[in-house]
Structure formats: C-alpha cells, structure tokens
Amino acid sequence: MISVTEWFHRWTEYNPAVWPMQIITYVLAICVIALLFVKWKQSSRVIAGVIAFLWLWSGLVAIILFFGTVSSQYYFWGSLWIIQGVVFIYYGVLNPGFQFRFSKDLSAYLGFLLILYALVVYPIIGALSGHAFPGGPIFGVAPCPVCIFTFGVFMMTRRRIPVYIFVFPLIWSILGIYAAVKMNVFADLGMAFAGVMGTAFIVYNNKVLKNREKSG
Numbered sequence: 001m002i003s004v005t006e007w008f009h010r011w012t013e014y015n016p017a018v019w020p021m022q023i024i025t026y027v028l029a030i031c032v033i034a035l036l037f038v039k040w041k042q043s044s045r046v047i048a049g050v051i052a053f054l055w056l057w058s059g060l061v062a063i064i065l066f067f068g069t070v071s072s073q074y075y076f077w078g079s080l081w082i083i084q085g086v087v088f089i090y091y092g093v094l095n096p097g098f099q100f101r102f103s104k105d106l107s108a109y110l111g112f113l114l115i116l117y118a119l120v121v122y123p124i125i126g127a128l129s130g131h132a133f134p135g136g137p138i139f140g141v142a143p144c145p146v147c148i149f150t151f152g153v154f155m156m157t158r159r160r161i162p163v164y165i166f167v168f169p170l171i172w173s174i175l176g177i178y179a180a181v182k183m184n185v186f187a188d189l190g191m192a193f194a195g196v197m198g199t200a201f202i203v204y205n206n207k208v209l210k211n212r213e214k215s216g
Contacts, residue, residue, distance in 0.1 A: 002067070004182070006070060007183050008136060011142075015134030021141050022141055024140070025054065026139065032046075032047050035100075036101060037102050044098045047153060048088055048089075048092025048093050049089070049093045052085045052089045052093060054140060054149070054150075055082075055085035055146065056081075057141065058081055059082040059143075060082055062143060064078035091162075101156060108156045110197065111152040111155030111198070114148055114198065115152035118149040119139050119145075121190070122190065123145075126185070126187055129187075131184075136185070144176060147169055147172050148173075150169055152194070152198070157205055159209065160205075160209045170198075172191075172195070173191045173194055176190075176191035176192040180192070
C-alpha cells in the first residue's frame with residue numbers, strides 16, 4: 001500500500017503538472033450551479049456532461065496516470081471511474097435521462113451544501129490539516145471532492161435515477177473513511193457522509209417521483 005508521505009508527495013507533483021485544469025474545473029462547477037437555477041432545455045444534459053468529464057479525468061489522469069505508477073491497485077479503481085464516466089455520458093448526455101433543477105425542498109438545500117463543501121470547505125480542511133494546495137487533493141482534478149459534488153447535484157434530481165447509476169459513487173464515498181483515517185485526509189469524512197446521505201435522498205426522491213407518476 002502507498003504510504004502517507006508518498007501519497008501527499010504525489011499531489012505536490014500532480015497539481016502543478018495539470019495546472020490550470022483546477023481553474024477550468026471550478027469554472028465548470030460554477031456553470032453547473034448556474035444551470036441548476038436556469039430553465040433551459042439542455043441544462044441537465046450539459047450538467048451530466050460536466051460530471052462525466054470530471055469522472056473521466058479523475059479516473060484516467062489522477063488515479064491511473066499519476067497514482068498508478070505507485071501502486072497497481074489504482075489501475076483497477078481508475079478503470080471503474082472511467083466506466084462510471086462513460087455511464088454518465090450514456091445515460092445523461094446521449095440519452096436525456098437526468099433532470100436536475102434546484103427547488104425549495106430539503107433535498108435540494110442539502111445537495112447545495114454538499115456542492116459548497118466540495119468546492120470551498122474541502123480545500124480549507126486540507127489546508128488546516130497541513131496539506132494546502134498544491135500539496136493535497138482539490139476539486140475537479142481529484143476524485144473525492146468530485147464524488148461529493150456529484151452527490152450534491154444528484155440530490156436535486158427531478159427524475160428517477162436508476163440504482164446502477166449511484167452504486168459505485170456510494171462505494172467510493174464509503175472508502176473515504178479509510179482515506180480520512182489512514183491517509184489523514186480528514187475532509188473525506190465529509191465524502192462518506194455525502195455518499196450515505198445522498199443515496200438516502202436519491203432513493204427517497206425515486207420513491208416520491210414513482211408515486212407521482214402512478215397518481216398522474
């Protein structure tokens with residue numbers, strides 16, 4: 001297994017190597033937030049495209065290309081991230097299966113808080129724990145904050161989401177407990193919370209939407 005020292009050393013090499021992708025991904029995240037409030041026919045498709053891009057980038061570039069050289073296990077995890085990104089493209093971009101929009105309900109408010117956690121709070125916790133940028137993971141180019149962001153957006157669904165869409169994100173989020181304890185990435189405790197809470201709300205929203213379809 002990779003050591004804590006080697007883990008953070010890889011981030012100090014990775015972040016400068018992919019700069020300014022961090023800025024680009026934050027701009028994309030802001031666009032996603034804006035689209036959640038805009039009534040545009042293609043909003044959900046664009047949002048799904050951005051999420052798919054973030055998952056593909058994390059899987060290929062962050063996990064496989066950078067951490068795969070340290071431990072072969074990352075080839076496995078990176079491949080799953082790439083597959084998940086392809087699933088997002090198929091279900092949300094090629095087929096308009098998602099419908100995301102902010103509404104004044106508990107699920108949407110909590111989802112928005114998760115988005116803010118991924119973008120703002122996550123790097124602050126990293127800095128306070130001694131791993132400020134570029135020495136630690138940051139949204140857009142690192143898997144864990146991307147996973148949190150994804151659950152935040154999914155909590156604003158206005159259409160049922162199949163179980164297979166969020167199974168792997170849930171598994172990855174639970175693995176965040178390991179990163180928090182073993183790798184001292186304390187912000188990932190929030191990812192575990194995001195995965196469990198996000199999944200609970202997605203399942204609940206699915207049930208509510210299904211009942212509405214039946215009654216309608």
